Amino acid sequence: MTVLLRIDASARLEGSITRDMTDRFIEGWRTSEPGAQVLSRDVGRQPPSIVSEASIRAGFTPADQRTPAMCDVLAESAILIDELRQADVLVLGVPLYNYGLPASLKAWVDQIVRPGETFSFDLERGDFPIESTLSGKSLVVLSSRGEFGFEPGGIRDGWNHMNPHLRTVATRLLGIAAKDVHEIASEYQEFDDERHHRSREQAFLDAAELGSRLAAARRTPCRDEEART
Numbered sequence: 001m002t003v004l005l006r007i008d009a010s011a012r013l014e015g016s017i018t019r020d021m022t023d024r025f026i027e028g029w030r031t032s033e034p035g036a037q038v039l040s041r042d043v044g045r046q047p048p049s050i051v052s053e054a055s056i057r058a059g060f061t062p063a064d065q066r067t068p069a070m071c072d073v074l075a076e077s078a079i080l081i082d083e084l085r086q087a088d089v090l091v092l093g094v095p096l097y098n099y100g101l102p103a104s105l106k107a108w109v110d111q112i113v114r115p116g117e118t119f120s121f122d123l124e125r126g127d128f129p130i131e132s133t134l135s136g137k138s139l140v141v142l143s144s145r146g147e148f149g150f151e152p153g154g155i156r157d158g159w160n161h162m163n164p165h166l167r168t169v170a171t172r173l174l175g176i177a178a179k180d181v182h183e184i185a186s187e188y189q190e191f192d193d194e195r196h197h198r199s200r201e202q203a204f205l206d207a208a209e210l211g212s213r214l215a216a217a218r219r220t221p222c223r224d225e226e227a228r229t
């Protein structure tokens with residue numbers, strides 16, 4: 001049975017396009033695997049704490065040397081890491097905010113990337129001392145943007161710092177292979193015109209189709225081939 005970790009990062013509930021996209025993806029997944037388990041983490045409504053001097057000190061103290069106060073500081077991070085570990089697929093519903101990640105999702109990333117828990121650090125590895133201790137997961141990024149034209153050659157080419165950031169986090173810090181990162185976006189939300197309606201409906205269809213296809217691919221022996229987008 002697949003475990004999906006659904007993370008919603010929109011600050012709004014009403015009218016949220018990304019929340020609808022995560023719904024569609026999971027509905028699609030369940031058409032192929034009705035018994036899939038879904039863990040939900042709503043960082044948009046309940047943002048994780050941002051890192052602090054105390055949490056950094058506690059995180060970098062070996063587990064057997066931590067004081068009770070340090071363990072308390074890390075309790076939230078431990079819960080989020082436990083959810084991450086259980087998940088086979090991370091499904092992010094994530095708006096573009098000011099050309100980057102919503103702060104709530106960045107706070108989540110900073111809580112789950114932790115030495116000794118999700119990565120190891122070894123200078124013997126030369127210029128790349130960090131290595132994720134996770135592997136085999138997939139990442140699905142379902143996003144919505146008010147503007148448009150962020151694609152290569154588009155009028156806002158290079159302005160979207162969210163998708164590249166999440167790809168780097170996935171591949172460099174979460175042990176996710178580049179081929180297992182999947183992205184769908186709805187655009188033009190701020191224009192509220194025909195272009196937006198078309199883009200949003202296509203994104204909903206694509207999210208459902210991707211969910212169904214990835215779930216079906218997990219059941220077949222040629223899963224890597226079929227999961228490619």
Ligand SMILES: Cc1cc2nc3c(=O)[nH]c(=O)nc-3n(C[C@H](O)[C@H](O)[C@H](O)COP(=O)(O)O)c2cc1C
Nearest residue numbers: 010016017018095096097098099144145146147189
């Ligand atoms: C604080 C904030 C910042 C935003 N910044 C951008 C932006 O830089 N570029 C953009 O295309 N849209 C931007 N938008 C528009 C959102 O990406 C868009 O409304 C999206 O649909 C929000 O996701 P949601 O519908 O799930 O809430 C911003 C919206 C908000 C609320």
